[in-house]
Amino acid sequence: xxxxxxxxxxxxxxxxxxxxxxxxxxxxxxxxxxxxxxxxxxxxxxxxxxxxxxxxxxxxxxxxxxxxxxxxxxxxxxxxxxxxxxxxxxxxxxxxxxxxxxxxxxxxxxxxxxxxxxxxxxxxxxxxxxxxxxxxxxxxxxxxxxxxxxxxxxxxxxxxxxxxxxxxxxxxxxxxxxxxxxxxxxxxxxxxxxxxxxxxxxxxxxxxxxxxxxxxxxxxxxxxxxxxxxxxxxxxxxxxxxxxxxxxxxxxxxx
Numbered sequence: 001x002x003x004x005x006x007x008x009x010x011x012x013x014x015x016x017x018x019x020x021x022x023x024x025x026x027x028x029x030x031x032x033x034x035x036x037x038x039x040x041x042x043x044x045x046x047x048x049x050x051x052x053x054x055x056x057x058x059x060x061x062x063x064x065x066x067x068x069x070x071x072x073x074x075x076x077x078x079x080x081x082x083x084x085x086x087x088x089x090x091x092x093x094x095x096x097x098x099x100x101x102x103x104x105x106x107x108x109x110x111x112x113x114x115x116x117x118x119x120x121x122x123x124x125x126x127x128x129x130x131x132x133x134x135x136x137x138x139x140x141x142x143x144x145x146x147x148x149x150x151x152x153x154x155x156x157x158x159x160x161x162x163x164x165x166x167x168x169x170x171x172x173x174x175x176x177x178x179x180x181x182x183x184x185x186x187x188x189x190x191x192x193x194x195x196x197x198x199x200x201x202x203x204x205x206x207x208x209x210x211x212x213x214x215x216x217x218x219x220x221x222x223x224x225x226x227x228x229x230x231x232x233x234x235x236x237x238x239x240x241x242x243x244x245x246x247x248x249x250x251x252x253x254x255x
Contacts, residue, residue: 001233002075003029004253006033006222007035007220008034009035011036013039015243023243031073032072033069036109037058037070039058055072057098059095066093068093070107071107078101086133102143105145107148108147109148109149110127110151112170113169113172120169127178131182143227146187151169151219153217155176159171159218160217171217190222190232191237194234202249203216220246224251235251235252
């Protein structure tokens with residue numbers, strides 16, 4: 001039963017310095033989807049991953065030290081597709097797809113709008129264009145697992161303080177409405193398919209000891225298209241990882 005983990009590492013070189021390789025050996029996913037790698041491919045020590053049996057694929061931002069996604073896989077993909085064919089997004093290294101038979105697995109890193117109005121507008125434009133792209137992709141590849149950092153909490157149970165954060169980027173009404181439309185277009189939030197309890201988060205601010213107090217946000221997802229939903233057998237958050245301000249999220253699914 002293949003295990004897929006998505007993990008925003010907040011800089012892969014930093015995470016490697018904090019023991020990411022040892023964690024990867026112990027967690028032993030079949031596929032690891034990475035976001036916010038913040039590195040060019042030549043800056044990443046490939047041999048560390050190859051020694052554990054992984055093929056590595058990277059899609060980096062043009063700007064060094066920024067954004068970037070990756071896929072490590074023990075399963076040989078039939079095809080790897082870099083980007084969405086939209087330069088303004090591909091220049092930021094936000095979308096990487098690998099095809100395995102009738103299933104496509106995507107590592108995606110949605111923009112944050114927290115730095116100001118311009119980036120929030122960019123984020124909202126991305127969300128519309130991303131939905132359009134996925135709608136077209138589903139016509140060719142209906143079996144989709146789109147995993148990564150969406151930078152959106154969907155429901156009040158996905159954030160520690162929904163009232164005070166109602167005007168915060170990542171929990172704005174228009175962002176949450178987009179998430180609802182995305183799910184209604186034919187996807188399932190795999191974690192919520194198995195876990196109904198609140199206060200289960202994947203990201204905490206570094207400030208004010210937020211992680212120890214569990215003042216978090218659930219913004220990292222495995223979104224599974226309807227043709228694949230019946231193959232899911234479990235999903236969970238791994239809170240013990242310490243390489244990042246995010247946590248890895250696992251899905252077990254039958255390929």
